[in-house]
Amino acid sequence: MACCVKAVKTCVQPMRSKLLQMVPQMCYVTAATTDEFRDAKPFTSIPGPVCFPLIGSLYTVPQLIKEKNANDAKAVETLHRYDGKYPRRIIIQSWQDWRDESPYARGIFIEDGSAWKRMRVLLDKQILRPQIVSGFAEQFGQVTVDFIQRLRKLRDENKNTVNNLDLELFYWSLESIGTVLYETRFGGLSEDRDPEIESFIEAVHNLFLSTNYVFYLPRKLNHLFLSKWQKMHDNAWFVIFREGRKRIDKKCMEIEKELSEGREVSGLLSKLIASGNMSQNELYSNISELMAAAVDTTSNTMQWVIYELSRRSDIQSTLRDEVLSVVSRGTAPNAEQVQKMPYLKAFIKEVLRLYPVASVETRVTNEDMVLCGYHVPKDIRVIAATYLLGRNPEYYPDPLEVKPERWIRNTGNKKVHSFAWLPFGYGTRMCIGQYKGFNMLLQEFTIKAVDDKVNSPVTRALLIPERPVFVQFVDRC
Numbered sequence: 001m002a003c004c005v006k007a008v009k010t011c012v013q014p015m016r017s018k019l020l021q022m023v024p025q026m027c028y029v030t031a032a033t034t035d036e037f038r039d040a041k042p043f044t045s046i047p048g049p050v051c052f053p054l055i056g057s058l059y060t061v062p063q064l065i066k067e068k069n070a071n072d073a074k075a076v077e078t079l080h081r082y083d084g085k086y087p088r089r090i091i092i093q094s095w096q097d098w099r100d101e102s103p104y105a106r107g108i109f110i111e112d113g114s115a116w117k118r119m120r121v122l123l124d125k126q127i128l129r130p131q132i133v134s135g136f137a138e139q140f141g142q143v144t145v146d147f148i149q150r151l152r153k154l155r156d157e158n159k160n161t162v163n164n165l166d167l168e169l170f171y172w173s174l175e176s177i178g179t180v181l182y183e184t185r186f187g188g189l190s191e192d193r194d195p196e197i198e199s200f201i202e203a204v205h206n207l208f209l210s211t212n213y214v215f216y217l218p219r220k221l222n223h224l225f226l227s228k229w230q231k232m233h234d235n236a237w238f239v240i241f242r243e244g245r246k247r248i249d250k251k252c253m254e255i256e257k258e259l260s261e262g263r264e265v266s267g268l269l270s271k272l273i274a275s276g277n278m279s280q281n282e283l284y285s286n287i288s289e290l291m292a293a294a295v296d297t298t299s300n301t302m303q304w305v306i307y308e309l310s311r312r313s314d315i316q317s318t319l320r321d322e323v324l325s326v327v328s329r330g331t332a333p334n335a336e337q338v339q340k341m342p343y344l345k346a347f348i349k350e351v352l353r354l355y356p357v358a359s360v361e362t363r364v365t366n367e368d369m370v371l372c373g374y375h376v377p378k379d380i381r382v383i384a385a386t387y388l389l390g391r392n393p394e395y396y397p398d399p400l401e402v403k404p405e406r407w408i409r410n411t412g413n414k415k416v417h418s419f420a421w422l423p424f425g426y427g428t429r430m431c432i433g434q435y436k437g438f439n440m441l442l443q444e445f446t447i448k449a450v451d452d453k454v455n456s457p458v459t460r461a462l463l464i465p466e467r468p469v470f471v472q473f474v475d476r477c
């Protein structure tokens with residue numbers, strides 16, 4: 001199919017075709033103009049890989065980012081225009097299976113329909129609102145101060161390099177999300193790490209690693225042929241929920257105590273509980289999901305940020321000048337101050353364009369639509385290749401060049417198509433945790449490359465660097 005939207009035909013497709021024949025023609029008119037549908041080529045004529053029984057064409061997903069498909073932001077736009085009230089992603093079957101067999105409810109990552117909407121609205125109110133994110137600036141700042149201190153401790157005195165930067169960034173991410181979810185710190189950046197926190201970090205890592213293997217086959221077959229990975233996967237979820245639940249229970253007890261002593265309570269959990277619209281079980285699931293979702297996504301993005309900074313001293317000094325023109329050294333900017341840092345925002349956009357941790361975005365169509373000239377019926381799985389879109393010269397001249405100027409108005413650059421940059425997804429189902437905070441690193445260090453070797457992205461469920469980023473952190477006087 002000559003566009004970045006790839007329809008995944010599965011074994012259930014023949015059944016769907018039969019069902020479609022029963023759908024009255026009028027339904028099509030609501031999705032696009034009648035002309036568009038009349039001229040569209042049939043779904044079955046989409047060129048693509050061979051579909052096998054049971055697995056359909058899912059085996060092609062790992063190769064997706066290597067394919068030389070052209071990209072089409074217009075098709076992605078169409079796909080999202082029909083997201084409807086309850087957008088659906090392609091489910092990660094192994095995640096859903098574990099949850100459904102466990103005593104825990106589905107959270108927003110896995111749930112669909114009206115149950116998803118109810119929980120999502122509640123979480124949006126508490127997490128996505130700018131004034132709420134802004135309220136955490138001080139806490140995020142403190143986490144980064146501790147992270148900087150830790151880098152100094154771990155740093156090789158002569159070479160200024162830090163081993164296992166990827167692992168340290170996992171802890172930095174976890175500490176940051178801990179301040180939002182529980183208004184607490186886990187001690188992940190201290191000398192003596194709590195072994196339970198270490199087991200949580202390992203579990204999140206193992207979850208993504210094992211998902212890479214157990215994604216394709218049904219649970220029973222995985223137990224048979226890939227039992228090592230299936231065990232790792234199930235154990236990872238078990239530990240994630242064990243740790244999440246423990247912290248939620250502790251926080252709930254603290255809230256109860258405060259209330260019983262007549263004191264006011266604030267914070268995400270107390271607000272969710274007070275809403276009366278989320279069961280205890282849903283609370284366990286949503287909070288554990290958020291805790292897990294925050295770690296690898298943010299830390300891998302930070303690795304790319306550090307990698308690109310180390311290779312571009314010019315960008316680094318422009319960024320540093322901008323940051324220090326708004327806040328004094330050692331201060332974390334609040335949301336209002338970040339608004340005064342257009343180059344910083346543009347640089348992060350560039351990094352996410354080139355290295356979107358979620359290299360593809362998925363939807364299951366909620367109605368019929370025409371994509372790239374093909375009629376795509378309802379209930380079809382569609383994959384939009386975020387990674388390819390971000391590297392398409394049609395939208396980004398010199399796509400492999402990091403050029404923050406692309407995103408800055410009045411620099412003569414053509415406005416980028418809104419659907420050619422989707423690292424956080426789109427619409428009501430888009431990512432709920434878009435916070436970032438690395439500017440303080442710039443205030444303290446000059447980040448330098450140790451060599452000119454290129455570090456390429458590879459997919460391990462998420463898009464991650466082939467090798468952990470290894471750079472010098474040189475103190476600024």
Ligand code: HEM
Binds near residue numbers: 109120177431
């Ligand atoms: C650089 C960091 C991150 C990136 C690039 C990222 C990317 C994404 C993407 C592409 C989606 C799918 C959106 C869609 O289907 O339209 C998503 C969903 C989600 N993300 Fe993130 N994410 C990041 C950080 C986080 C963090 C820190 C959290 C937790 C606080 C988080 C929690 C979630 C959740 C819960 C969903 C599911 C939302 C839903 O289905 O309603 N993410 N993320």
